[in-house]
Amino acid sequence: MMKAVRLHTYGGREVLQFEDAPRPRPKEDEILIRVLAAGVNPVDAKIRQGMFARMMGTKLPLIPGLDVSGLVEEAGAKVTRFKKGDPVYACLSALRQGAYAEFAVAKVPELDKSIAVLPLLTRSEDEANALLASGIRDEVTSALAKIKALKLAPDPGSMATDNAGDATEEAASRPDVAYVVEGDIRQDPGDRVCVSLKLMDVRNNRPLWSESFDRTAVDLPALAKEVAAEAVAVIRTTVAELEAPESEASAKPKGLSFEGAAVMPVAAATAWQALVEIANLSPGQTVLIHGGSGGVGVFAIQIAKARGAKVIATASAANQEFMRDLGADRVIDYNATRFEEVVKEVDVVLDSVAGETLKRSYGVVKKGGIIVSLLEPPDKAELDARGIRGTAFMVSPSAALLSELTKLVEAKKLKPVISKTFPLADVAKAHEAIETGHTRGKIVLRVADEPKD
Numbered sequence: 001m002m003k004a005v006r007l008h009t010y011g012g013r014e015v016l017q018f019e020d021a022p023r024p025r026p027k028e029d030e031i032l033i034r035v036l037a038a039g040v041n042p043v044d045a046k047i048r049q050g051m052f053a054r055m056m057g058t059k060l061p062l063i064p065g066l067d068v069s070g071l072v073e074e075a076g077a078k079v080t081r082f083k084k085g086d087p088v089y090a091c092l093s094a095l096r097q098g099a100y101a102e103f104a105v106a107k108v109p110e111l112d113k114s115i116a117v118l119p120l121l122t123r124s125e126d127e128a129n130a131l132l133a134s135g136i137r138d139e140v141t142s143a144l145a146k147i148k149a150l151k152l153a154p155d156p157g158s159m160a161t162d163n164a165g166d167a168t169e170e171a172a173s174r175p176d177v178a179y180v181v182e183g184d185i186r187q188d189p190g191d192r193v194c195v196s197l198k199l200m201d202v203r204n205n206r207p208l209w210s211e212s213f214d215r216t217a218v219d220l221p222a223l224a225k226e227v228a229a230e231a232v233a234v235i236r237t238t239v240a241e242l243e244a245p246e247s248e249a250s251a252k253p254k255g256l257s258f259e260g261a262a263v264m265p266v267a268a269a270t271a272w273q274a275l276v277e278i279a280n281l282s283p284g285q286t287v288l289i290h291g292g293s294g295g296v297g298v299f300a301i302q303i304a305k306a307r308g309a310k311v312i313a314t315a316s317a318a319n320q321e322f323m324r325d326l327g328a329d330r331v332i333d334y335n336a337t338r339f340e341e342v343v344k345e346v347d348v349v350l351d352s353v354a355g356e357t358l359k360r361s362y363g364v365v366k367k368g369g370i371i372v373s374l375l376e377p378p379d380k381a382e383l384d385a386r387g388i389r390g391t392a393f394m395v396s397p398s399a400a401l402l403s404e405l406t407k408l409v410e411a412k413k414l415k416p417v418i419s420k421t422f423p424l425a426d427v428a429k430a431h432e433a434i435e436t437g438h439t440r441g442k443i444v445l446r447v448a449d450e451p452k453d
């Protein structure tokens with residue numbers, strides 16, 4: 001058994017029951033996390049009220065909570081990426097949830113990382129080039145065979161054809177091959193030789209890496225070693241970083257507390273997906289972030305600055321200095337100033353407020369710009385009349401996205417801000433705080449003490 005917060009019925013804060021519940025068991029592609037902290041999101045309160053019950057198909061009793069961090073307690077039989085004791089953070093599926101508890105399970109299915117090294121094409125009858133081609137292939141094959149995360153496909157000798165495209169196509173049709181290394185060798189005038197190598201994700205027909213090595217053809221065995229070493233180093237990191245789309249957990253960013261990690265998944269992923277994946281915010285562009293001091297806003301200001309954008313952010317008077325400290329170039333107190341009177345021609349609006357705020361936002365976007373709303377679909381007629389774009393979206397965090405956020409945290413470009421911490425048993429107080437709609441940064445539930453080291 002374990003301590004957990006459960007809902008037996010949907011409703012007000014009184015339905016949050018702190019009680020004993022069965023400890024979950026991880027399936028073969030899941031990890032059991034010993035939870036140290038759980039992040040609190042506005043959506044948790046909406047789920048508690050039953051707002052998404054039908055849409056998400058959630059079943060009672062339900063342990064709520066999407067954001068979690070902790071230590072791996074047990075890894076399912078098929079899990080190779082994590083082992084007992086690993087520090088992780090995760091965004092649990094909205095369907096199952098389960099973060100408000102001493103233990104939670106997260107899906108971490110393994111991506112099939114089988115890789116085939118195709119024979120390199122040589123574009124001449126030259127024997128030296130043929131030797132170089134097989135030398136490179138042998139070097140790459142034996143180095144990749146030593147990488148635990150990869151599974152070398154059985155010798156794809158039959159894939160040798162005169163046409164690189166045909167060979168890749170044939171490899172792609174084999175169910176046991178997910179990635180292919182292919183390449184060719186060209187003899188250039190004089191004593192130059194050019195080796196081209198490419199890494200393909202054949203299941204999605206997506207190039208992942210390519211490089212050309214233009215060298216003097218003097219010591220061919222040494223050249224084979226040099227090319228192979230460089231290729232293998234890139235392949236190792238490129239493929240290792242690929243995660244199954246439905247994977248929920250990622251290694252906790254180094255140097256970040258468990259509480260800091262627990263508040264990141266939903267809010268930071270929302271800011272990332274809105275600004276980077278949807279709006280494609282670019283250096284030099286201007287973004288208006290409504291609610292810049294809240295859970296999403298704090299991450300949005302930092303992500304926008306990390307992308308080299310100019311940031312205008314709105315919040316109440318008490319949060320003006322706070323948003324400046326996070327990097328906002330210009331701050332607006334929404335009670336004192338109507339933003340549409342002082343802001344014009346922005347490239348992107350990130351709106352987490354909706355209603356009147358959304359209505360007043362159409363006029364501040366430049367032609368071709370975009371409004372990304374977290375709550376309410378923008379009005380198509382308003383968008384069309386102004387030649388701007390707009391969309392509402394629902395965040396879909398994944399382990400792959402958490403890995404992107406980890407890079408930003410470890411590069412000191414992104415940090416969480418926690419304004420209130422509650423013990424798990426005081427979950428009702430945490431919900432009372434998040435339901436004000438005026439949280440600074442994030443609220444976290446402390447489930448267990450962080451390890452000392």
Ligand SMILES: NC(=O)c1ccc[n+]([C@@H]2O[C@H](COP(=O)([O-])OP(=O)(O)OC[C@H]3O[C@@H](n4cnc5c(N)ncnc54)[C@H](OP(=O)(O)O)[C@@H]3O)[C@@H](O)[C@H]2O)c1
Nearest residue numbers: 042270291293294295296315316352374394395437438439
């Ligand atoms: N679509 C999605 O996938 C998605 C994902 C995450 C969140 N959301 C939703 O987005 C909303 C915001 O989430 P959050 O986690 O950032 O909430 P939060 O932590 O409660 O923050 C709310 C923020 O809004 C500010 N605010 C309140 N009224 C405002 C106004 N009239 N103008 C400008 N700012 C105002 C607050 O600043 P002051 O305290 O200074 O007033 C605060 O900074 C919630 O409704 C949440 O459910 C949707």
